[in-house]
Amino acid sequence: xxxxxxxxxxxxxxxxxxxxxxxxxxxxxxxxxxxxxxxxxxxxxxxxxxxxxxxxxxxxxxxxxxxxxxxxxxxxxxxxxxxxxxxxxxxxxxxxxxxxxxxxxxxxx
Numbered sequence: 404x405x406x407x408x409x410x411x412x413x414x415x416x417x418x419x420x421x422x423x424x425x426x427x428x429x430x431x432x433x434x435x436x437x438x439x440x441x442x443x444x445x446x447x448x449x450x451x452x453x454x455x456x457x458x459x460x461x462x463x464x465x466x467x468x469x470x471x472x473x474x475x476x477x478x479x480x481x482x483x484x485x486x487x488x489x490x491x492x493x494x495x496x497x498x499x500x501x502x503x504x505x506x507x508x509x510x511x512x
Contacts, residue, residue, distance in 0.1 A: 433471045434494060436478040440466045441488040448489075454481070467492065475500060 435457070440448065445466060448454060458469040472478040479500045482489050491497050 431473055434475050434478055435469055435471050436497060437492040438468045439490040439492055440468050442466055444485055444488045479504060
């Protein structure tokens with residue numbers, strides 16, 4: 404017994420695929436990080452592939468960047484790679500996570 408179906412007359416695979424993909428992407432949690440950044444690393448951050456700065460804020464002599472990541476872990480790893488040249492301001496759970504990671508490194512060495 405073969406399985407068959409009749410495709411709706413007004414069905415458009417291309418539009419369906421685009422809508423389905425956009426819907427899927429919208430359901431992926433995003434984490435918006437706010438970083439306080441040393442000006443010496445700013446150009447390096449701007450030139451990194453796959454990093455999109457959604458907002459740059461200059462306040463007094465400080466530079467703050469807002470960057471979205473697909474996971475908390477990605478934002479923490481990003482910040483960890485810059486050492487003391489970048490400070491996580493938000494989200495709060497990322498601050499405790501980077502502290503935990505730093506303690507693990509200290510214990511290792």
